[in-house]
Amino acid sequence: MNINATLILQAIVFAILVWFTMRFVWPPITKALDERALKIADGLAAADRAKSDLATANKRVEEQLAQTREESTKRLADAEKRAQTIVDEARVRANDEAAKIIAAAKADADQQVVRAREALREEVAALAVKGAESILRREVNAGVHAELLTRLKTEL
Template sequence: MSINGTLIAQMIVFLILVWFTMKFVWPPITAALDERAKKIADGLSAADKAKADLAAANTRVEQQLAAARDDAAKRLADAERLAQQLVEEAKSRANEEGAKIVAAARAEAEQESVKAREALRDQVAALAVKGAEAILRKEVNAGVHAELLGRLKAEL
Protein backbone atom coordinates (compact mmCIF):
# COMPACT_ATOMS: atom_id res chain seq x y z
CA MET A 1 0.00 0.00 0.00
CA SER A 2 1.17 3.34 -0.80
CA ILE A 3 0.62 6.60 0.94
CA ASN A 4 -1.88 7.57 -1.66
CA GLY A 5 -4.04 4.52 -1.09
CA THR A 6 -3.92 4.90 2.66
CA LEU A 7 -4.71 8.53 2.37
CA ILE A 8 -7.70 7.81 0.13
CA ALA A 9 -8.92 5.06 2.50
CA GLN A 10 -8.59 7.39 5.47
CA MET A 11 -10.44 10.10 3.58
CA ILE A 12 -13.27 7.69 2.78
CA VAL A 13 -13.47 6.58 6.43
CA PHE A 14 -13.34 10.21 7.52
CA LEU A 15 -16.15 11.14 5.08
CA ILE A 16 -18.26 8.21 6.34
CA LEU A 17 -17.62 9.38 9.91
CA VAL A 18 -18.60 12.98 9.04
CA TRP A 19 -21.76 11.72 7.26
CA PHE A 20 -22.67 9.46 10.19
CA THR A 21 -22.05 12.28 12.69
CA MET A 22 -24.10 14.78 10.66
CA LYS A 23 -26.92 12.26 10.12
CA PHE A 24 -27.24 10.70 13.58
CA VAL A 25 -25.19 12.62 16.18
CA TRP A 26 -25.39 16.24 15.15
CA PRO A 27 -29.25 16.67 14.97
CA PRO A 28 -29.86 15.62 18.61
CA ILE A 29 -27.04 17.89 19.78
CA THR A 30 -28.38 20.88 17.83
CA ALA A 31 -31.92 20.07 19.02
CA ALA A 32 -30.69 20.00 22.65
CA LEU A 33 -28.79 23.26 22.14
CA ASP A 34 -31.83 24.88 20.49
CA GLU A 35 -34.10 23.67 23.31
CA ARG A 36 -31.67 24.99 25.91
CA ALA A 37 -31.44 28.34 24.10
CA LYS A 38 -35.24 28.50 24.02
CA LYS A 39 -35.43 27.73 27.77
CA ILE A 40 -32.87 30.42 28.49
CA ALA A 41 -34.77 32.93 26.35
CA ASP A 42 -38.04 31.97 28.07
CA GLY A 43 -36.36 32.33 31.47
CA LEU A 44 -34.99 35.74 30.54
CA SER A 45 -38.36 36.93 29.27
CA ALA A 46 -40.03 35.59 32.44
CA ALA A 47 -37.42 37.40 34.53
CA ASP A 48 -38.07 40.62 32.61
CA LYS A 49 -41.82 40.14 33.07
CA ALA A 50 -41.29 39.45 36.78
CA LYS A 51 -39.20 42.63 37.06
CA ALA A 52 -41.95 44.63 35.37
CA ASP A 53 -44.58 43.02 37.63
CA LEU A 54 -42.44 43.77 40.67
CA ALA A 55 -42.02 47.39 39.63
CA ALA A 56 -45.78 47.71 39.07
CA ALA A 57 -46.48 46.04 42.43
CA ASN A 58 -44.02 48.40 44.15
CA THR A 59 -45.75 51.36 42.52
CA ARG A 60 -49.16 50.12 43.67
CA VAL A 61 -47.83 49.52 47.18
CA GLU A 62 -46.36 53.03 47.32
CA GLN A 63 -49.66 54.49 46.13
CA GLN A 64 -51.61 52.50 48.70
CA LEU A 65 -49.17 53.53 51.44
CA ALA A 66 -49.49 57.16 50.41
CA ALA A 67 -53.29 56.85 50.43
CA ALA A 68 -53.16 55.17 53.85
CA ARG A 69 -50.89 57.93 55.20
CA ASP A 70 -53.22 60.60 53.83
CA ASP A 71 -56.22 58.83 55.34
CA ALA A 72 -54.46 58.49 58.69
CA ALA A 73 -53.48 62.17 58.60
CA LYS A 74 -57.07 63.16 57.81
CA ARG A 75 -58.41 60.99 60.60
CA LEU A 76 -55.87 62.41 63.02
CA ALA A 77 -56.78 65.95 62.00
CA ASP A 78 -60.49 65.14 62.41
CA ALA A 79 -59.83 63.63 65.82
CA GLU A 80 -57.82 66.67 66.90
CA ARG A 81 -60.54 68.98 65.61
CA LEU A 82 -63.20 66.98 67.47
CA ALA A 83 -61.12 66.96 70.66
CA GLN A 84 -60.64 70.74 70.40
CA GLN A 85 -64.37 71.19 69.86
CA LEU A 86 -65.16 68.98 72.86
CA VAL A 87 -62.70 70.95 74.99
CA GLU A 88 -64.29 74.23 73.92
CA GLU A 89 -67.77 72.89 74.64
CA ALA A 90 -66.63 71.65 78.05
CA LYS A 91 -65.07 75.04 78.80
CA SER A 92 -68.23 76.89 77.81
CA ARG A 93 -70.38 74.52 79.90
CA ALA A 94 -67.99 74.93 82.83
CA ASN A 95 -68.13 78.72 82.46
CA GLU A 96 -71.93 78.60 82.36
CA GLU A 97 -72.05 76.35 85.42
CA GLY A 98 -69.56 78.61 87.19
CA ALA A 99 -71.69 81.65 86.39
CA LYS A 100 -74.78 79.85 87.68
CA ILE A 101 -72.99 78.86 90.87
CA VAL A 102 -71.69 82.41 91.39
CA ALA A 103 -75.16 83.83 90.76
CA ALA A 104 -76.70 81.33 93.17
CA ALA A 105 -74.04 82.15 95.78
CA ARG A 106 -74.65 85.87 95.33
CA ALA A 107 -78.41 85.37 95.64
CA GLU A 108 -77.90 83.24 98.74
CA ALA A 109 -75.53 85.82 100.20
CA GLU A 110 -78.07 88.55 99.49
CA GLN A 111 -80.79 86.49 101.19
CA GLU A 112 -78.52 85.89 104.18
CA SER A 113 -77.75 89.62 104.29
CA VAL A 114 -81.45 90.46 104.23
CA LYS A 115 -82.12 87.87 106.95
CA ALA A 116 -79.26 89.25 109.03
CA ARG A 117 -80.60 92.80 108.63
CA GLU A 118 -84.07 91.65 109.65
CA ALA A 119 -82.65 89.81 112.64
CA LEU A 120 -80.60 92.86 113.55
CA ARG A 121 -83.66 95.08 113.23
CA ASP A 122 -85.60 92.71 115.45
CA GLN A 123 -82.83 92.70 118.02
CA VAL A 124 -82.51 96.50 117.89
CA ALA A 125 -86.26 96.83 118.21
CA ALA A 126 -86.20 94.46 121.18
CA LEU A 127 -83.39 96.48 122.73
CA ALA A 128 -85.27 99.67 122.02
CA VAL A 129 -88.34 98.25 123.69
CA LYS A 130 -86.22 97.21 126.70
CA GLY A 131 -84.65 100.65 126.73
CA ALA A 132 -88.06 102.26 126.50
CA GLU A 133 -89.32 100.04 129.25
CA ALA A 134 -86.41 101.05 131.42
CA ILE A 135 -87.05 104.71 130.58
CA LEU A 136 -90.73 104.32 131.31
CA ARG A 137 -90.01 102.87 134.65
CA LYS A 138 -88.04 105.96 135.57
CA GLU A 139 -90.12 108.62 133.86
CA VAL A 140 -93.60 108.52 132.63
CA ASN A 141 -93.97 110.88 129.68
CA ALA A 142 -95.65 108.73 127.01
CA GLY A 143 -95.78 111.35 124.24
CA VAL A 144 -92.08 112.14 124.27
CA HIS A 145 -91.19 108.51 124.55
CA ALA A 146 -93.54 107.42 121.72
CA GLU A 147 -92.09 110.07 119.44
CA LEU A 148 -88.58 108.98 120.38
CA LEU A 149 -89.40 105.33 119.70
CA GLY A 150 -90.99 106.19 116.34
CA ARG A 151 -87.87 108.08 115.21
CA LEU A 152 -85.67 105.26 116.40
CA LYS A 153 -87.74 102.70 114.51
CA ALA A 154 -87.68 104.80 111.32
CA GLU A 155 -83.91 105.08 111.49
CA LEU A 156 -83.52 101.35 111.78
Protein backbone atom coordinates in the same frame (compact mmCIF):
# COMPACT_ATOMS: atom_id res chain seq x y z
CA MET B 1 -0.04 1.20 0.09
CA ASN B 2 -0.16 4.11 -2.07
CA ILE B 3 -0.50 7.60 -0.62
CA ASN B 4 -3.15 8.55 -3.13
CA ALA B 5 -5.27 5.54 -2.25
CA THR B 6 -4.84 6.31 1.42
CA LEU B 7 -5.94 9.90 0.89
CA ILE B 8 -8.94 8.83 -1.15
CA LEU B 9 -9.86 6.20 1.43
CA GLN B 10 -9.47 8.68 4.26
CA ALA B 11 -11.60 11.18 2.34
CA ILE B 12 -14.34 8.54 1.89
CA VAL B 13 -14.19 7.61 5.60
CA PHE B 14 -14.30 11.29 6.49
CA ALA B 15 -17.32 11.82 4.19
CA ILE B 16 -19.07 8.83 5.82
CA LEU B 17 -18.22 10.23 9.24
CA VAL B 18 -19.60 13.65 8.24
CA TRP B 19 -22.73 12.05 6.77
CA PHE B 20 -23.21 9.87 9.91
CA THR B 21 -22.63 12.84 12.20
CA MET B 22 -25.01 15.06 10.20
CA ARG B 23 -27.63 12.35 10.07
CA PHE B 24 -27.56 10.81 13.56
CA VAL B 25 -25.41 12.86 15.94
CA TRP B 26 -26.02 16.45 14.89
CA PRO B 27 -29.90 16.54 15.12
CA PRO B 28 -30.05 15.48 18.82
CA ILE B 29 -27.27 17.94 19.65
CA THR B 30 -29.06 20.70 17.74
CA LYS B 31 -32.34 19.74 19.37
CA ALA B 32 -30.74 19.81 22.84
CA LEU B 33 -29.12 23.17 22.10
CA ASP B 34 -32.43 24.57 20.82
CA GLU B 35 -34.28 23.28 23.89
CA ARG B 36 -31.59 24.77 26.13
CA ALA B 37 -31.81 28.10 24.27
CA LEU B 38 -35.63 27.99 24.63
CA LYS B 39 -35.34 27.29 28.36
CA ILE B 40 -32.87 30.14 28.74
CA ALA B 41 -35.14 32.45 26.76
CA ASP B 42 -38.12 31.37 28.89
CA GLY B 43 -36.07 31.91 32.03
CA LEU B 44 -35.02 35.38 30.86
CA ALA B 45 -38.63 36.21 29.96
CA ALA B 46 -39.76 34.96 33.36
CA ALA B 47 -37.04 37.05 35.01
CA ASP B 48 -38.20 40.10 33.04
CA ARG B 49 -41.82 39.42 34.04
CA ALA B 50 -40.75 38.96 37.64
CA LYS B 51 -38.77 42.19 37.46
CA SER B 52 -41.76 44.08 36.05
CA ASP B 53 -44.05 42.41 38.60
CA LEU B 54 -41.64 43.44 41.34
CA ALA B 55 -41.60 47.01 40.05
CA THR B 56 -45.41 47.01 39.93
CA ALA B 57 -45.60 45.56 43.44
CA ASN B 58 -43.11 48.14 44.72
CA LYS B 59 -45.13 50.90 43.12
CA ARG B 60 -48.32 49.53 44.69
CA VAL B 61 -46.61 49.28 48.08
CA GLU B 62 -45.40 52.88 47.81
CA GLU B 63 -48.91 54.02 46.90
CA GLN B 64 -50.38 52.13 49.83
CA LEU B 65 -47.73 53.54 52.16
CA ALA B 66 -48.49 57.05 50.93
CA GLN B 67 -52.20 56.44 51.36
CA THR B 68 -51.64 55.02 54.85
CA ARG B 69 -49.49 58.00 55.81
CA GLU B 70 -52.16 60.34 54.48
CA GLU B 71 -54.88 58.50 56.39
CA SER B 72 -52.85 58.49 59.59
CA THR B 73 -52.16 62.21 59.21
CA LYS B 74 -55.86 62.82 58.63
CA ARG B 75 -56.80 60.71 61.65
CA LEU B 76 -54.30 62.55 63.82
CA ALA B 77 -55.71 65.87 62.65
CA ASP B 78 -59.25 64.64 63.34
CA ALA B 79 -58.19 63.42 66.77
CA GLU B 80 -56.58 66.78 67.56
CA LYS B 81 -59.72 68.60 66.39
CA ARG B 82 -61.87 66.29 68.50
CA ALA B 83 -59.62 66.80 71.51
CA GLN B 84 -59.79 70.57 71.05
CA THR B 85 -63.58 70.34 70.73
CA ILE B 86 -63.78 68.28 73.92
CA VAL B 87 -61.56 70.77 75.73
CA ASP B 88 -63.65 73.68 74.47
CA GLU B 89 -66.87 71.93 75.49
CA ALA B 90 -65.43 71.20 78.93
CA ARG B 91 -64.34 74.83 79.24
CA VAL B 92 -67.83 76.04 78.30
CA ARG B 93 -69.43 73.61 80.74
CA ALA B 94 -67.01 74.70 83.47
CA ASN B 95 -67.76 78.36 82.76
CA ASP B 96 -71.51 77.64 82.84
CA GLU B 97 -71.13 75.69 86.07
CA ALA B 98 -69.00 78.47 87.55
CA ALA B 99 -71.63 81.03 86.54
CA LYS B 100 -74.34 78.89 88.16
CA ILE B 101 -72.28 78.52 91.34
CA ILE B 102 -71.57 82.24 91.41
CA ALA B 103 -75.24 83.05 90.83
CA ALA B 104 -76.27 80.63 93.57
CA ALA B 105 -73.68 82.13 95.91
CA LYS B 106 -74.91 85.65 95.12
CA ALA B 107 -78.51 84.57 95.65
CA ASP B 108 -77.54 82.92 98.92
CA ALA B 109 -75.60 86.03 99.96
CA ASP B 110 -78.60 88.22 99.04
CA GLN B 111 -80.87 85.97 101.08
CA GLN B 112 -78.48 86.12 104.01
CA VAL B 113 -78.37 89.92 103.70
CA VAL B 114 -82.18 90.01 103.68
CA ARG B 115 -82.30 87.67 106.70
CA ALA B 116 -79.68 89.75 108.48
CA ARG B 117 -81.66 92.93 107.76
CA GLU B 118 -84.83 91.27 109.03
CA ALA B 119 -83.04 90.09 112.15
CA LEU B 120 -81.54 93.55 112.58
CA ARG B 121 -84.98 95.14 112.16
CA GLU B 122 -86.38 92.74 114.74
CA GLU B 123 -83.59 93.63 117.14
CA VAL B 124 -83.97 97.37 116.47
CA ALA B 125 -87.72 97.08 116.98
CA ALA B 126 -87.17 95.21 120.22
CA LEU B 127 -84.64 97.84 121.31
CA ALA B 128 -87.03 100.61 120.31
CA VAL B 129 -89.80 98.98 122.34
CA LYS B 130 -87.47 98.63 125.31
CA GLY B 131 -86.35 102.20 124.86
CA ALA B 132 -89.94 103.41 124.67
CA GLU B 133 -90.80 101.25 127.64
CA SER B 134 -87.97 102.78 129.57
CA ILE B 135 -89.06 106.21 128.58
CA LEU B 136 -92.66 105.63 129.39
CA ARG B 137 -91.86 103.49 132.39
CA ARG B 138 -94.52 101.15 131.51
CA GLU B 139 -94.72 98.04 129.48
CA VAL B 140 -95.64 98.24 125.83
CA ASN B 141 -97.71 95.24 124.67
CA ALA B 142 -96.27 93.87 121.38
CA GLY B 143 -99.57 92.21 120.42
CA VAL B 144 -101.52 95.46 120.87
CA HIS B 145 -99.03 97.58 119.08
CA ALA B 146 -98.21 95.07 116.26
CA GLU B 147 -99.26 97.50 113.56
CA LEU B 148 -97.04 100.16 114.99
CA LEU B 149 -94.12 97.71 115.20
CA THR B 150 -94.67 96.53 111.60
CA ARG B 151 -94.65 100.13 110.35
CA LEU B 152 -91.48 100.73 112.33
CA LYS B 153 -89.82 97.66 110.76
CA THR B 154 -90.63 98.80 107.24
CA GLU B 155 -89.27 102.23 107.91
CA LEU B 156 -86.00 100.81 109.14
